[in-house]
Amino acid sequence: MHLKLGEASTIVVSSPEVAKDVMKTYDAIFAQRPHTIGADIMCYGSSDIVTSPYGGEKVASMTSVIVGRTTFGEKCKDQEEFISIVKKLVKMAESLVILDLFPSHKWLHKLSGQQPKLEELHKQYDVIIGNIISEAEQKIGEVEVNSLLSVLLNVRNQGSLEYPLTIDNIKAVMMNIFGGGTYTSSAIIEWAISEMLQNPKVMAKAQEEVRRVFGSKGYDNEESLEELKYLKAVIKETLRLHPPFPLLHPRECRETCELKGYVIPVGTQVIVNAWAIARDPDYWSDPEKFYPERFMDSPIDYKGNHHEFIPFGAGRRICPGISFGFWQKAKLFW
Numbered sequence: 364m365h366l367k368l369g370e371a372s373t374i375v376v377s378s379p380e381v382a383k384d385v386m387k388t389y390d391a392i393f394a395q396r397p398h399t400i401g402a403d404i405m406c407y408g409s410s411d412i413v414t415s416p417y418g419g420e421k422v423a424s425m426t427s428v429i430v431g432r433t434t435f436g437e438k439c440k441d442q443e444e445f446i447s448i449v450k451k452l453v454k455m456a457e458s459l460v461i462l463d464l465f466p467s468h469k470w471l472h473k474l475s476g477q478q479p480k481l482e483e484l485h486k487q488y489d490v491i492i493g494n495i496i497s498e499a500e501q502k503i504g505e506v507e508v509n510s511l512l513s514v515l516l517n518v519r520n521q522g523s524l525e526y527p528l529t530i531d532n533i534k535a536v537m538m539n540i541f542g543g544g545t546y547t548s549s550a551i552i553e554w555a556i557s558e559m560l561q562n563p564k565v566m567a568k569a570q571e572e573v574r575r576v577f578g579s580k581g582y583d584n585e586e587s588l589e590e591l592k593y594l595k596a597v598i599k600e601t602l603r604l605h606p607p608f609p610l611l612h613p614r615e616c617r618e619t620c621e622l623k624g625y626v627i628p629v630g631t632q633v634i635v636n637a638w639a640i641a642r643d644p645d646y647w648s649d650p651e652k653f654y655p656e657r658f659m660d661s662p663i664d665y666k667g668n669h670h671e672f673i674p675f676g677a678g679r680r681i682c683p684g685i686s687f688g689f690w691q692k693a694k695l696f697w
């Protein structure tokens with residue numbers, strides 16, 4: 364479907380075949396994200412991961428250290444304020460999306476009053492994250508600190524990267540981690556519980572499995588989580604019906620190419636409709652039904668290999684928090 368959203372020429376992809384073309388066959392062509400005003404203000408000139416241009420080597424250096432580490436480590440005193448500001452920033456940046464449809468109308472950005480508000484909120488974020496970073500820097504060397512922030516600061520201080528990591532890069536990445544990792548996880552947990560309450564048999568089966576696997580010994584190690592096959596199917600089914608990003612983050616066409624016989628010009632925005640794809644009756648029987656059993660003994664996973672099920676996206680821009688995102692939920696249920 365082609366839409367003209369303000370000045371932005373946009374196509375919406377709602378079939379697994381074309382999603383595969385965008386995220387596999389032509390993945391490199393669509394690996395760019397559109398430029399947004401919200402990210403420019405909020406994420407230090409879009410120097411983060413989510414909105415960074417494809418091929419940004421500085422960011423590539425950073426992403427390798429991100430996997431597996433997602434928090435500040437031990438609780439720091441400003442953490443709660445930090446999270447509350449990030450929540451407000453993300454909400455506000457989303458409401459600014461309308462302005463991105465008219466990028467050349469600068470007067471509109473100011474007139475709406477939203478841009479100055481976002482800039483003000485961003486100043487508050489900058490102070491808080493600055494304090495958290497100073498606190499973390501003081502601890503480096505004192506005790507062995509094992510957190511994403513301490514890892515990033517160490518990498519930066521070693522200065523061994525071809526493209527140095529700046530403090531602004533670190534601040535922007537911390538925003539991504541909390542912005543991308545908190546709402547998504549809580550939304551899935553709420554949906555899973557709500558679906559299980561409406562499907563008591565599913566709830567009973569999941570509870571029985573958790574009690575059988577962990578019994579009275581309690582949660583002991585990561586490996587035991589692999590035994591929670593039914594719970595895993597419940598989470599997959601929740602991700603299928605209620606993906607936290609029903610429309611994946613937009614991509615932008617970097618090179619003219621052809622999708623299903625249509626020529627897609629450079630600069631076209633592409634929105635993949637993961638929600639519609641995961642309910643496509645050609646791929647899913649009784650698609651509206653919450654039925655975790657469909658994933659038991661099924662090869663379909665959420666890692667971007669099956670384009671009819673892409674809650675974490677696929678291709679070069681697939682969610683880097685995928686393992687954390689998935690297993691964090693299993694642990695929280697337990």
Ligand code: HEM
Pocket residue numbers: 412413414433539540543544545547548551606607608611612673674675676677678679680681682683684685687688689
């Ligand atoms: C249920 C949990 C989560 C879901 C459903 C989810 C989903 C997504 C989706 C759909 C994308 C866009 C992928 C694409 O365009 O192909 C994405 C990107 C991203 N996610 Fe997640 N995510 C989750 C958790 C997390 C967590 C826990 C983190 C961090 C620890 C995270 C960090 C990111 C980042 C940094 C990106 C941008 C990647 C890029 O543009 O290159 N996400 N996520």
